[in-house]
Amino acid sequence: MTNDQNRPFREVTAAEAVALARDGYRVIDVREQSEWDSGHVAGATLLPLGEVSQRVAEVAPDRDTPLLLHCAVGGRSGRAAGWLAELGYTNVTSMKAPIGHWKEQGGEWEEPRQLLTPAQQRRYARQTLIPEIGQEGQRKLLDARVLLIGAGALGSPSALYLSASGVGTIGLVDDDVVEESNLQRQVLHGVDRLGMRKVDSGELTIRGLNPETIVVKHAERLNADNVERLISDYDVIVDGTDNFDTRYILNDAAVKLHKPVVHGSIYRWDGQITTFVPFDGPCYRCMYPTQPPDELAPACSVAGVLGVLPGVIGMLQSNEVLKLILGAGETLAGRLLMFDAMGTSFDEVRIWRDPACPACGEGVEEGVASGAPVAAGA
Amino acid sequence: MSTIRIPPVLRENTGGSRTVGVVGTTVAEALDDLFAKHPALRDRVTEEGELSRFINVYVNDRDVRYRDGLETAIGADDTIILLPAMAGGFR
Numbered sequence: 001m002t003n004d005q006n007r008p009f010r011e012v013t014a015a016e017a018v019a020l021a022r023d024g025y026r027v028i029d030v031r032e033q034s035e036w037d038s039g040h041v042a043g044a045t046l047l048p049l050g051e052v053s054q055r056v057a058e059v060a061p062d063r064d065t066p067l068l069l070h071c072a073v074g075g076r077s078g079r080a081a082g083w084l085a086e087l088g089y090t091n092v093t094s095m096k097a098p099i100g101h102w103k104e105q106g107g108e109w110e111e112p113r114q115l116l117t118p119a120q121q122r123r124y125a126r127q128t129l130i131p132e133i134g135q136e137g138q139r140k141l142l143d144a145r146v147l148l149i150g151a152g153a154l155g156s157p158s159a160l161y162l163s164a165s166g167v168g169t170i171g172l173v174d175d176d177v178v179e180e181s182n183l184q185r186q187v188l189h190g191v192d193r194l195g196m197r198k199v200d201s202g203e204l205t206i207r208g209l210n211p212e213t214i215v216v217k218h219a220e221r222l223n224a225d226n227v228e229r230l231i232s233d234y235d236v237i238v239d240g241t242d243n244f245d246t247r248y249i250l251n252d253a254a255v256k257l258h259k260p261v262v263h264g265s266i267y268r269w270d271g272q273i274t275t276f277v278p279f280d281g282p283c284y285r286c287m288y289p290t291q292p293p294d295e296l297a298p299a300c301s302v303a304g305v306l307g308v309l310p311g312v313i314g315m316l317q318s319n320e321v322l323k324l325i326l327g328a329g330e331t332l333a334g335r336l337l338m339f340d341a342m343g344t345s346f347d348e349v350r351i352w353r354d355p356a357c358p359a360c361g362e363g364v365e366e367g368v369a370s371g372a373p374v375a376a377g378a
Numbered sequence: 379m380s381t382i383r384i385p386p387v388l389r390e391n392t393g394g395s396r397t398v399g400v401v402g403t404t405v406a407e408a409l410d411d412l413f414a415k416h417p418a419l420r421d422r423v424t425e426e427g428e429l430s431r432f433i434n435v436y437v438n439d440r441d442v443r444y445r446d447g448l449e450t451a452i453g454a455d456d457t458i459i460l461l462p463a464m465a466g467g468f469r
Contacts, residue, residue, distance in 0.1 A: 244463065265464040270386045272464055288463040292432035303387075338461075343396065347383070349436045349459060352444055 008085035009092035011078065014101030017068055020093060021107065025068040026059055028052065030080045035072065041099075042108035044070075052080045053087065063088045070095040070102070115139045120212075124166050132328040138166060142212075144325045147171040147234035149222055149250060151198040153305065154240025154264045156188035157314030162321060163206045163213040170206060171216040173230055174198040185307040222246050227253040236321050237261045240314070244291045251276070251284035255359045262320045264313045266305050269341040271313035274332045274351065275320045279360060281333035286354040286361075309341055382412050382458045385433075391418040400458075405435060406448040408458055423460065434461040 012020065021027050027044040029036060036046045045059050049071070060067055067089060069077040074096035081094040095102070103109050115135040116124070124138045133141075144167050148155040151174040163170055176198050178189040186198075193201040199217035206213050218230055222241065227249050231237055237254055239261050241247055247263075254261045255278045263284065264273045276283050316337065323329040338347045355362045379399040384392050392398060398415060402408035413420040423430055435442045436459040442450045452458065 290431045349439045
């Protein structure tokens with residue numbers, strides 16, 4: 001260890017520096033951003049030489065904090081150490097050695113993170129420009145797993161736009177085959193797919209749009225027996241089911257497994273959408289505690305539905321999914337958004353967690369399996 | 379006059395109208411005026427004089443369950459929203 005009387009700081013070898021860092025010295029990297037990006041000491045803070053004097057207090061408000069400075073070979077860190085000593089820092093050390101020695105001595109090192117491949121950087125360039133997304137956000141999307149319950153009217157727009165946006169894994173739950181009367185709104189499918197399973201047709205379309213998307217096909221109908229298996233591997237669930245039984249079954253399992261559900265429903269010219277985030281906001285049972293009779297809730301096949309309506313609602317669902325994955329913006333948790341296509345108007349009402357809710361209310365311990373399914377009419 | 383928004387499943391009972399203007403100082407009075415104008419709605423919105431369990435009622439954006447129920451006061455500029463659950467999705 002060098003103890004030059006003329007220097008108010010110490011200079012150390014790489015091996016000594018590694019030991020000091022392990023002893024709790026705060027490590028300051030005075031190189032430039034581009035050098036840092038090619039790999040850096042784990043736990044270090046980047047304060048480039050031109051900024052270190054102004055910004056050192058961010059890292060060490062207390063001037064007695066033991067500091068270990070380094071750069072590429074020890075020149076810049078020696079200068080910076082001198083400045084910090086002049087500022088009154090009492091325990092400043094500079095590593096006088098090439099940074100490669102740090103690695104050879106087994107010092108903690110963080111390799112550069114390759115967030116996106118060059119092809120991904122090109123493909124998602126317009127999206128990574130958005131400050132709330134960037135390459136890190138795009139990486140989150142690529143790592144995300146989203147399950148679409150239904151590859152039909154509401155599932156179609158979500159499947160198309162989520163795969164285009166780079167959501168890495170999309171699961172499709174649907175046991176139906178493509179029929180002619182689907183095509184007016186289920187744009188995931190086409191005339192050349194009539195009779196094909198919707199999960200197979202959906203996979204073809206998605207892969208054509210984005211070959212990188214992993215499509216997981218679940219050619220089954222969601223029920224109380226398979227719901228937990230189906231949803232457990234996913235980060236976000238998009239609910240585009242067509243009946244109340246399924247919605248309650250999905251709700252109860254999602255609350256139990258803490259899975260956010262983006263809910264959409266459509267009827268003729270009207271659509272509704274909200275986001276259920278278990279225990280952070282209300283769930284489906286808080287909003288609709290009791291299953292309505294059939295005459296209040298006819299299915300699309302009986303009542304009809306405008307073709308573009310699931311497009312509008314499905315897009316809003318996709319938007320919710322992206323925000324949930326990115327952790328950005330405000331979701332519809334606690335708000336029900338209603339779209340009236342006839343009047344081209346939106347209404348919004350607040351929905352609250354019901355303390356008496358059998359799925360997520362008081363007495364239902366968060367994160368604890370409730371045992372018997374509470375689904376009504378299941 | 380307050381406004382009641384009629385959900386799509388109930389519009390057959392209002393001749394297709396999406397909104398109905400009503401008078402009243404509480405939700406109950408407003409609904410009575412609605413039923414006077416469209417008698418067939420009474421049986422679809424209420425059960426034995428009580429609000430149906432299947433229909434949520436909001437004054438502006440607030441659920442009356444968390445206010446004063448049918449006695450929730452309303453003003454002339456308020457909008458009452460009747461909201462039954464909708465099931466429609468992918469089929």
